[in-house]
Amino acid sequence: MNAHIRNTEGPILSVRNISKQFGGIRAVNGVSFDVQRGEILGLIGPNGSGKSTLFNCILGQLRPTQGHCEINGRSTDGVRPADLSLMGIGRTFQQLSVFPKMTVLDNVILAGQEHEGSMLSRLFGKPDAGLTGKAEQLIEFFRLTPYRDTPAGSLSYGQQKLVDAAMAFMAGPGIVLLDEPAGGVNLTMLGHLKERLITYNREHGTTFVVIEHNMEFVMSLCTRIIVLAQGEIIAEGTPDEIRSNQMVIDAYLGG
Ligand SMILES: Nc1ncnc2c1ncn2[C@@H]1O[C@H](COP(=O)(O)OP(=O)(O)OP(=O)(O)O)[C@@H](O)[C@H]1O
Numbered sequence: 001m002n003a004h005i006r007n008t009e010g011p012i013l014s015v016r017n018i019s020k021q022f023g024g025i026r027a028v029n030g031v032s033f034d035v036q037r038g039e040i041l042g043l044i045g046p047n048g049s050g051k052s053t054l055f056n057c058i059l060g061q062l063r064p065t066q067g068h069c070e071i072n073g074r075s076t077d078g079v080r081p082a083d084l085s086l087m088g089i090g091r092t093f094q095q096l097s098v099f100p101k102m103t104v105l106d107n108v109i110l111a112g113q114e115h116e117g118s119m120l121s122r123l124f125g126k127p128d129a130g131l132t133g134k135a136e137q138l139i140e141f142f143r144l145t146p147y148r149d150t151p152a153g154s155l156s157y158g159q160q161k162l163v164d165a166a167m168a169f170m171a172g173p174g175i176v177l178l179d180e181p182a183g184g185v186n187l188t189m190l191g192h193l194k195e196r197l198i199t200y201n202r203e204h205g206t207t208f209v210v211i212e213h214n215m216e217f218v219m220s221l222c223t224r225i226i227v228l229a230q231g232e233i234i235a236e237g238t239p240d241e242i243r244s245n246q247m248v249i250d251a252y253l254g255g
Pocket residue numbers: 022025026027045046047048049050051052053054
């Protein structure tokens with residue numbers, strides 16, 4: 001059993017009083033929340049509200065000015081970003097992270113090598129037979145099998161987003177942070193992506209935290225939503241509660 005799924009008590013992710021300042025800009029200001037196992041949590045907020053900064057603090061890509069995070073009750077303080085996946089956390093990026101000239105299969109395998117080892121293995125690693133089976137299962141899950149040996153760069157943008165998700169899921173069960181998975185994806189592919197994420201969540205119990213601007217997508221995907229405005233949490237609740245929350249409506253209207 002992987003180390004990160006041994007502890008099944010308590011929240012899978014705890015964000016404790018995280019603040020991040022860039023010079024005079026308070027991008028994130030004293031944000032705390034827990035993410036429970038199996039949740040699909042949405043993190044929404046107007047442009048510049050601190051969502052990406054918070055993600056980057058959680059993932060160790062930015063050092064918070066204050067506060068810390070715990071994955072399965074273990075502090076991530078001092079853990080290198082490349083080693084966080086060993087604690088059971090994966091991510092997708094706002095910008096596609098596929099290598100366009102590499103096949104879909106090799107992209108997914110190399111992401112698995114990255115999760116299991118160093119960032120450098122992503123660049124210099126050789127396809128690893130131990131990871132091929134898992135990569136093929138994920139490719140099949142996202143219905144990308146016809147494109148298994150196709151260079152990822154020749155797939156449609158929406159299909160590349162699916163490859164991106166498959167790459168993040170190579171981290172195994174645990175928690176995956178998805179940064180704008182719906183951005184730039186057409187309506188048909190959006191429905192497919194949502195259905196696959198929900199199915200994966202139900203079948204594997206994987207927890208998702210999703211930053212998303214597409215409200216329809218986030219409201220129909222997520223079980224709970226946290227709203228940030230000016231670096232602070234202004235609301236938290238079910239999609240229905242968030243839809244009718246006056247502070248949220250005001251924040252989006254700039255009120
Ligand atoms: N590296 C940085 N240096 C200086 N300021 C930054 C940096 N990164 C973010 N900021 C500022 O921090 C604030 C929060 O930005 P952030 O990108 O986290 O917001 P966001 O909610 O993710 O926005 P968007 O939805 O547009 O992606 C903004 O005022 C932004 O200009």
